Amino acid sequence: MANHALNPVLAELRERIGRLEGSVQRSRQALPFDVAEVDRALPGGGLAFGALHEVAGGGGGTVDGAAAALFSAGVAARTSGRVLWCMTRPDLFFPAISQVGLHPDRVVFCVLSAMEEGLSFGGLSCVVGELVRLSMTASRRLQLAAEKTGSMGIVLRRWRRQNEASDYGQPTASTTRWRISTLPSERLPVAGVGRARWLAELMRVKAGECAEFEIGAPDAKGRICLLPTSGDRADQTTRWRSLAG
Numbered sequence: 001m002a003n004h005a006l007n008p009v010l011a012e013l014r015e016r017i018g019r020l021e022g023s024v025q026r027s028r029q030a031l032p033f034d035v036a037e038v039d040r041a042l043p044g045g046g047l048a049f050g051a052l053h054e055v056a057g058g059g060g061g062t063v064d065g066a067a068a069a070l071f072s073a074g075v076a077a078r079t080s081g082r083v084l085w086c087m088t089r090p091d092l093f094f095p096a097i098s099q100v101g102l103h104p105d106r107v108v109f110c111v112l113s114a115m116e117e118g119l120s121f122g123g124l125s126c127v128v129g130e131l132v133r134l135s136m137t138a139s140r141r142l143q144l145a146a147e148k149t150g151s152m153g154i155v156l157r158r159w160r161r162q163n164e165a166s167d168y169g170q171p172t173a174s175t176t177r178w179r180i181s182t183l184p185s186e187r188l189p190v191a192g193v194g195r196a197r198w199l200a201e202l203m204r205v206k207a208g209e210c211a212e213f214e215i216g217a218p219d220a221k222g223r224i225c226l227l228p229t230s231g232d233r234a235d236q237t238t239r240w241r242s243l244a245g
Contacts, residue, residue, distance in 0.1 A: 031078060031152065035226050041202055041211040042176070047075060050142040050150040051175040054134070056157035056168050058181025058199065065158055066093075067198050067217070068180040070100050072128055072154050074218030077101030079152060081125030083119040084108050088130040088158060098123035115153070116141055124148035130156045132164055139172035168203075177204040186216060186227060197227055 030104040032039045039045045047053060055072050057064030069092070070119035076083045077100060085092070085107050093115055110118075113131050115129035119142060129142075134155055155174065159165050168179070179201040186194030196217035216225040 007179075008170055018060075029150070031075065032123065033224060035213075035224060038200075038211075038213055038215075038224075041208060042205060043207045047152065047177055049152045050147050052139060052146050052153040052155065052173065054155045054157060054168075054172065054174045054177040056165070056179055057159070058179050058201075059162070059165060061162075063182050064180065064196075067098070067182050068178055069156060069182045070176075070217060071095040071178065071198070071200070071224075072095060072156050072226065073102040074100040074222040075154065076107075076126040076128060077218070077222030079125035082106060082108060082123065084110065084114070084124050084127045086110055086112045086115040086118065086127070086129040088112055097113070099220065100218035101220055115143050119145035119151050119153050120148060124149075124151050126152045126154065128154045128156055130155075130158050132158060132160060133167050134172050134174075136171075139174055143173040145173075174204070175206050176202065179203055183214065195227075200224075208223075 011173040027156070030042065030044035031049065032046035042048075052234045053075075055068045057066075057068040074097075076085075077097075083102065083106055087109060092187075094143060097107075100105065102241050112129055115127055118124055128145075138216075142153050142155070157168060167240065168177075181199040181201075183197040183199055186197050187216070198217060199216050201212040202208075214227050214229050216227050218224055
């Protein structure tokens with residue numbers, strides 16, 4: 001019999017299998033929202049690590065786009081470790097992401113082309129990349145890179161023009177796809193502006209079903225909350241369809 005301990009081919013195969021098993025194990029870990037209704041809609045009880053997720057605003061406007069960026073920042077804030085944020089243009093408002101729990105000291109900002117390399121690096125808890133379009137081929141590369149290291153990848157879709165929002169219906173390899181739209185803020189019993197309220201639509205989830213939630217914007221620790229539903233949802237749906245059409 002051959003001595004397996006001295007066989008370099010078998011040793012290499014064992015190493016590859018070990019890496020694959022490690023990737024599968026990491027990909028099963030999830031980051032819960034700690035909101036029962038939201039976590040029940042997600043296989044594993046939260047957003048999977050070792051996977052790619054998409055987030056976009058509910059239209060082509062700046063306000064919904066900012067809400068999508070803050071939703072992504074809130075998710076990244078609840079991961080532990082460094083965060084890589086790959087930007088298309090230097091217009092991210094640092095005080096706003098700090099208010100949702102993501103302190104700029106934790107974030108490394110760089111150009112968009114570094115997203116795949118960041119996911120492949122393995123030393124980052126979350127990688128956010130701002131993209132207009134995402135092809136199936138590009139999304140597969142990002143998904144495989146995330147699976148390899150166990151990092152969470154978030155593609156923040158940013159539209160330059162309203163007609164680009166229609167691209168969000170195209171298929172990709174992402175594990176989840178979210179659409180965030182602003183709603184009137186939470187009502188207070190006294191005069192003032194309450195907590196920002198959003199319509200969070202889970203448009204696609206692997207091994208799960210679509211859902212939608214009216215949520216409060218992330219707090220100082222990146223945590224969202226579920227708010228009572230209002231009558232504004234139909235108006236938001238109509239607005240999105242008009243933009244996407």
